[in-house]
Amino acid sequence: MRIIAIANQKGGCGKTTTAINLAAALASCGNKVLLIDLDPQAHATLGLNIKYQLSIYNVLSKLANKKARLEEIIQNVEENFDLVPSSIILSTLEQELSGEIGRESRLSDTLANFSGSYDYVLIDCPPNLGILTINAIRASGEIIIPVEASRFSLEGLGQLVSIIELVKDRLNHVISQRILVTNFDSRLRHSFKMLKEIKTNFTNKLFDTIIHVNVQLKEAQNEGKHVIKHNKYCRGTKDYLSLSREVVMHTEEAKRPMALAKKMKQILRDKMARLNEVAFSINAPDAKEVYLVGDFNDWKLDTTSRMEQNNGAWMKRLGLKPGKYRYRFVIDGKWTEDSSNPSKAMNPYGTLDSLIEVINK
Numbered sequence: 001m002r003i004i005a006i007a008n009q010k011g012g013c014g015k016t017t018t019a020i021n022l023a024a025a026l027a028s029c030g031n032k033v034l035l036i037d038l039d040p041q042a043h044a045t046l047g048l049n050i051k052y053q054l055s056i057y058n059v060l061s062k063l064a065n066k067k068a069r070l071e072e073i074i075q076n077v078e079e080n081f082d083l084v085p086s087s088i089i090l091s092t093l094e095q096e097l098s099g100e101i102g103r104e105s106r107l108s109d110t111l112a113n114f115s116g117s118y119d120y121v122l123i124d125c126p127p128n129l130g131i132l133t134i135n136a137i138r139a140s141g142e143i144i145i146p147v148e149a150s151r152f153s154l155e156g157l158g159q160l161v162s163i164i165e166l167v168k169d170r171l172n173h174v175i176s177q178r179i180l181v182t183n184f185d186s187r188l189r190h191s192f193k194m195l196k197e198i199k200t201n202f203t204n205k206l207f208d209t210i211i212h213v214n215v216q217l218k219e220a221q222n223e224g225k226h227v228i229k230h231n232k233y234c235r236g237t238k239d240y241l242s243l244s245r246e247v248v249m250h251t252e253e254a255k256r257p258m259a260l261a262k263k264m265k266q267i268l269r270d271k272m273a274r275l276n277e278v279a280f281s282i283n284a285p286d287a288k289e290v291y292l293v294g295d296f297n298d299w300k301l302d303t304t305s306r307m308e309q310n311n312g313a314w315m316k317r318l319g320l321k322p323g324k325y326r327y328r329f330v331i332d333g334k335w336t337e338d339s340s341n342p343s344k345a346m347n348p349y350g351t352l353d354s355l356i357e358v359i360n361k
């Protein structure tokens with residue numbers, strides 16, 4: 001279950017539009033999606049035309065007249081797409097939680113005990129950096145930060161990023177954050193200037209998808225629908241489908257290193273299984289350093305061929321493939337054969353190499 005908060009304390013930058021339409025786009029491709037409306041303005045709830053007497057307030061508040069579990073208040077929007085509604089009373093939660101310990105983890109605790117099975121949980125945040133937004137950040141593994149390609153849009157962004165960093169550090173919580181450029185008006189030169197500025201400030205932290213200004217997005221919200229239902233061929237639909245593909249791809253990318261690491265482990269395990277451990281030893285209590293050299297290490301005298309000393313006995317264990325090997329010891333610079341091994345053969349220098357045959361176990 002990927003939990004993604006859509007947050008920016010700046011009002012009207014497209015958080016709710018993104019939450020609703022990204023949720024709908026992910027659901028339209030067969031993903032099970034839960035959208036949590038965590039904004040007391042309840043724009044996502046209204047924007048999807050959901051009317052229900054209970055809300056996320058009844059789940060998070062201890063003072064609510066009617067306490068409820070998250071599972072009990074979920075409303076179905078359409079196939080694969082559910083909503084946890086909000087209501088204006090949620091605005092009182094900020095004050096209620098102000099003196100409580102663990103107030104920033106109320107939502108993450110709720111989600112940790114949640115029995116629902118969703119591919120994606122999206123959280124629509126209110127336009128401030130209060131306790132609700134902090135709860136959302138604390139509960140999420142990813143944050144999408146919608147930023148308008150307009151003047152002043154970058155102001156305050158530093159503050160949001162610092163709060164995310166603070167939650168990350170304080171709670172040892174892994175969060176990735178990415179900027180989504182919204183309300184992009186390609187007719188204005190200023191939009192491109194802003195886009196360039198955003199790109200400079202947030203290299204590698206930007207979605208490739210840009211959400212363009214599209215009146216159909218506004219119309220859909222006013223009609224209580226998501227944009228795909230409103231007009232599946234409009235620019236808004238195209239943009240949010242593209243964003244959903246990017247979000248999904250991010251999952252696959254995240255999985256890829258895991259798969260690679262698993263594969264590497266398997267290869268190593270297979271390799272190790274084919275190696276047989278051989279222990280070499282020689283008694284030389286007065287020696288200062290002893291090396292083991294042979295065909296298996298190209299007769300190299302270096303730190304990797306140095307033997308370990310233990311009470312006068314020098315030891316080295318090697319993983320060797322089945323085969324025949326020649327070897328010698330080098331005791332304080334003097335080359336010598338293994339006196340405890342009767343198997344020997346003359347080498348081109350007229351001295352003896354010790355012989356060993358490793359057989360597959």
Ligand SMILES: Nc1ncnc2c1ncn2[C@@H]1O[C@H](COP(=O)(O)OP(=O)(O)OP(=O)(O)O)[C@@H](O)[C@H]1O
Nearest residue numbers: 011012013014015016017127183212213214218221
């Ligand atoms: N790409 C767009 N094209 C046209 N209108 C848009 C677009 N994105 C958002 N809007 C409109 O702008 C207004 C504000 O958008 P939205 O409600 O998504 O912002 P918000 O960040 O959730 O606001 P708040 O901070 O109040 O929660 C809405 O009327 C919405 O329909």
Ligand SMILES: [Mg+2]
Nearest residue numbers: 015016039043
């Ligand atoms: Mg909103």
